[in-house]
Amino acid sequence: MPDHFADSLIARTRELGHPLCAGLDPHLPLIPPLFRRASMAPADPATAEAVEAFVLAALDRLAAHVAVVKPQSAFFELLGWRGVQALERVVEQARLAGCLVILDAKRGDIGTTAAAYAGCLDDSAPMQVDALTVNPYLGRDTLAPFVEAARAHGRGVFVLTKTSNAGSADLQDRLIDGTPLYAHVAGGLAETAAALRGPATGWSSYGIVAGATHPAEHERLRTALPHTLFLVPGYGAQGGSAADAVRGFVAGPNGREGGVVSSSRALLFPPDGHTDDLRTWERAIDAAIERAVHELGEAVA
């Protein structure tokens, strides 16, 4: 892999002309008949096999069209160690296919425990990913081991800042000295973000998660963090438009840039992909990719 996560990511999105990140969220009930097995119960070993086959087949159609994929750890963990084994194979296959991998695991813990979670950013890990999502509630000292691993191994970290769900208002929008908590979180990342800027593009590998459902907040966040990559979920199924999703992007050499926009359900589970016919499924997935690529390409043009 190249040396600097943000440089690699931005180089590839420039090449492709769009910031689409394919979310790999294998919701069990949505997996199409083509890939389903008898029970689909989480504890049934055949379920992990079905999930792996489905995600690898989707990846095979997606990989050439996106800079990055974002597997959601929860859906694999639900299946026990066999699910984690499937996740490892998906991650390995995605990287072999030339995609960067952001593991969406929203980890966070203290001291040596955080360091253990940061292991997946380390060259010695059994499962290596290019970036990881993390939760800031425990404080800045708990983010340090992730930053350290990212710095040492050229990887990336995305800190949850303003999430896409309605309930994000409960804590993230609470005012502290007149400023919402999420903006305090962002402010606390600025110095380290500046230190993790890439030599080629100037973008930082210390990113944030900022939901497409709150576009107004993106401008505030961009001002606070001028060089930080935004990982933007909530585009598509959750209701954020393509224009909303790239609100925090800025002018670059090949259109607006500054992060990636994640779509999962719309890509993996288009309605016409709920079939047991391989060719029908392939056409449905290809069309879903084309729609998202086109829409996001226009939004950054």
Add this chain to the structure above:
Amino acid sequence: MPDHFADSLIARTRELGHPLCAGLDPHLPLIPPLFRRASMAPADPATAEAVEAFVLAALDRLAAHVAVVKPQSAFFELLGWRGVQALERVVEQARLAGCLVILDAKRGDIGTTAAAYAGCLDDSAPMQVDALTVNPYLGRDTLAPFVEAARAHGRGVFVLTKTSNAGSADLQDRLIDGTPLYAHVAGGLAETAAALRGPATGWSSYGIVAGATHPAEHERLRTALPHTLFLVPGYGAQGGSAADAVRGFVAGPNGREGGVVSSSRALLFPPDGHTDDLRTWERAIDAAIERAVHELGEAVA
């Protein structure tokens, strides 16, 4: 397993006369020579075997003396799917030995993803635990799937509120309308906590994590949440005394009660347990358990 997590937990701690929870945190560098293998590299399959053998041996000495064990997911995940398989075996063995199991995984995500993480509280999961630690940063709607699973299956949830690390001040102590954020988090749990009280003891299965290193805050938290179990880390290695750790406990029929106090490093890695002699190791672990049991027993007497 019995029907209500808090009832089961409190019944057992009353019987034992102390609130010790054994933290199962297999830090790789600390595993004693007796259990080490050649490389101890995270990606080496033999490392997961060594970790499993070590934790099961410790569990074998601990299980009869504690109501509950708390495996730390990060140290198992670090080893990839083989580590998760080891974790599953540890959890299964602990429950067979009559311990309740709190999985310390500090999960948190939105919507159906949170529901997938809550799967481990479900009777159909490949790995079933009695309770799970979760992170509140994403908002109350993201805690709901965990509460729902706990309610449906008689399990427990512990919400990170005031953590034991120094950096917990960064966000958790910030004042909102004159009240620290952690107290806002606690206040937001009160109604649901009341709804999850057990018929036998009145204690609620909707708990919080409150570090032993901040005893003054425990009184405030107890006032806000009179029936909530406190999971108290930070006792021992992190510097909190036994008296500090039980500051939020209240009078019960057999001493003070209201939660569990977790110790990991002092129990699993006593200095005289760093040996390659089985009998020496067993004596060291037994003595470490006896010390903690005695100290915490005195603190709640």
